[in-house]
Amino acid sequence: MLPYFTEAFGNPHSADHAIGWEAxxxxxxxxGQVGRLIHADxxxxxxxxxxxxxxxxxxxxxSDSALGRKKREVLLSSIDHKSALAVGRILEKxxxxxxxxxxxxxxxxxxxxxxxxxxxxxLLVSLSLxxxxxxxxxxLEDIAGLLRGHGVLLHCDAAQAPCAIEMSEVTLSADLxxxxxxKMYGPKGIGALFIKRSLQGLFEPIIHGGGQxxxxxxxxxxxxxxxxxxxxxxILLQDEAREERERIKNRRDLFVNLLRxxxxxxxxxxxxxxxxxxxxxxxxxxxxxxDLLAALQPKLAASVGSACSSGIPEPSHVLRGIGxxxxxxxxxxRFCVGRYTSETDIHEAARLVSNAASALSSAAA
Numbered sequence: 001m002l003p004y005f006t007e008a009f010g011n012p013h014s015a016d017h018a019i020g021w022e023a024x025x026x027x028x029x030x031x032g033q034v035g036r037l038i039h040a041d042x043x044x045x046x047x048x049x050x051x052x053x054x055x056x057x058x059x060x061x062x063s064d065s066a067l068g069r070k071k072r073e074v075l076l077s078s079i080d081h082k083s084a085l086a087v088g089r090i091l092e093k094x095x096x097x098x099x100x101x102x103x104x105x106x107x108x109x110x111x112x113x114x115x116x117x118x119x120x121x122x123l124l125v126s127l128s129l130x131x132x133x134x135x136x137x138x139x140l141e142d143i144a145g146l147l148r149g150h151g152v153l154l155h156c157d158a159a160q161a162p163c164a165i166e167m168s169e170v171t172l173s174a175d176l177x178x179x180x181x182x183k184m185y186g187p188k189g190i191g192a193l194f195i196k197r198s199l200q201g202l203f204e205p206i207i208h209g210g211g212q213x214x215x216x217x218x219x220x221x222x223x224x225x226x227x228x229x230x231x232x233x234x235i236l237l238q239d240e241a242r243e244e245r246e247r248i249k250n251r252r253d254l255f256v257n258l259l260r261x262x263x264x265x266x267x268x269x270x271x272x273x274x275x276x277x278x279x280x281x282x283x284x285x286x287x288x289x290x291d292l293l294a295a296l297q298p299k300l301a302a303s304v305g306s307a308c309s310s311g312i313p314e315p316s317h318v319l320r321g322i323g324x325x326x327x328x329x330x331x332x333x334r335f336c337v338g339r340y341t342s343e344t345d346i347h348e349a350a351r352l353v354s355n356a357a358s359a360l361s362s363a364a365a
Contacts, residue, residue: 001187001231004224012221013212023223030230034192037233038158038177039168044200046193046216047226051159052083054178054193055126057206057217058155059087062124062176063096064204071123073097077109077138079321080128081157101127105322106271107136109143118150125152129170130160133305133318133334134270135279137165144173153199159183159191162236163339164245164276175199181225185339186232190225244339249277251346252337256280258350264357269319269332278337283324287360289333295356300349302335 004026012027014020031042048054062068076088078100088098099117102110109127125147130137140156147154155176161167162184170177177194181187195203200216209218235241259266259282269281284292289304296302305316319329337346 001224001228004227008223010223012223012226013210026223027221027226030226031192033230033233034179035194037162037167037237038170038179038194040171040177040194041197043214044194044197046195046213047221047229048191048193048217049189050191051081051157051178051180051183052191054180054191055081055083055155055157056087057193057203058176058178058195059084059091059124059126060206061203061216062153062155062199063091063094064206065202067202068123071121073099073119073122075099075101075114075117075122075125077101077103077127079103079107079131079133079136079318080126081132081159082317084126084128084157085317096123097121101125103136103321107131107134107318107322109138111139111142111146114143115146118146118152120150122150122152124155126155127157128160129156129158129174130164130276131270131318132160133279133316134281134322135160135164135276136270137161137275140170140173160276162233163248163278166242167236171196181229181232184232184236187225187228190222190229192229245277248337248339248341251341251343252278252280252335254343255335255337255346255350256282258347259353262350262354264354269322269324278341280335280337281319281332282335283328283332284357285331286364287331287357289331291360292353292356293333295360296352300352302333304330304333 008022010019010023012023028042031045035042035045048057072095074091074096076084076098092098101114104110127138129140144154153175154173156174157178158170159178159180160183171194175196180191200214203216205216205218207218212218265285267283269283293302315326315329319332
């Protein structure tokens with residue numbers, strides 16, 4: 001990324017000189033790299049400021065289209081990311097009927113309920129492919145199969161998916177896919193929306209201006225961030241990616257097993273297997289998640305709920321959505337294991353959590 005902050009500083013939309021052409025080549029290359037991650041072409045990738053903007057563009061851009069003026073129903077997962085649920089509330093103000101799809105105790109969309117909700121007036125189903133709090137991976141092919149017979153489009157917020165699952169077949173099921181660079185070790189402040197080529201003529205932009213990116217999203221692209229995004233996807237396409245997911249899963253499992261072996265009374269929220277390999281959403285029975293996190297500072301980074309909801313003093317809508325009580329949700333903490341988490345880190349984290357939880361239990365006794 002560094003050369004594009006300094007030497008190659010041109011505007012990628014300047015078509016009249018060589019400095020601009022150099023920046024254009026860089027952003028075009030990055031679009032192709034991002035596209036390869038999900039088996040898409042460069043001209044099906046629209047760069048955004050992140051997955052939140054991509055979700056907004058997917059849902060509002062389609063609802064403002066001619067197709068959206070005919071079909072006036074949208075279905076969302078009840079445990080979707082807040083950016084999708086917030087757009088759902090905007091759509092309701094614009095006259096759309098918005099249905100929240102219930103989920104099972106492990107976070108999977110109720111397919112029977114989904115099937116009963118489908119009809120010729122449904123424009124779009126939008127859901128998170130991999131849940132950001134409990135790591136559930138939705139059954140994308142099954143969902144897409146239900147939608148095809150009704151002519152309903154599918155949007156996936158796949159921000160959490162690239163480090164969790166193989167992504168090459170996502171676009172065989174989804175018409176729209178939101179991505180975020182920083183969820184795959186790229187820079188913050190850049191994301192993308194895959195828009196199937198056949199749909200692009202239907203879309204109305206939500207950011208207006210100079211008509212950049214085929215008039216789908218105006219504004220000057222941040223060349224260094226695009227470059228970083230592209231390189232991050234290239235790393236994920238290497239042969240070692242599958243081994244990395246397995247290594248992370250083993251370390252996540254080790255962390256949970258160490259907590260159990262310490263004598264703590266814990267339960268797992270969401271799927272214990274076949275979810276995001278680095279996600280461990282742990283319920284500490286009889287303890288406050290906020291108090292436990294406070295006791296762990298500044299030695300361990302974890303969260304209650306999602307990072308995008310931090311600071312909001314309410315139980316996680318995801319945990320409530322899978323059937324937990326308010327007390328159970330408030331006793332839960334989301335731990336994440338990543339690329340740079342060592343086995344030594346796992347043992348130290350488990351020790352810190354065990355000691356802090358034991359101290360809190362003793363103080364409450």
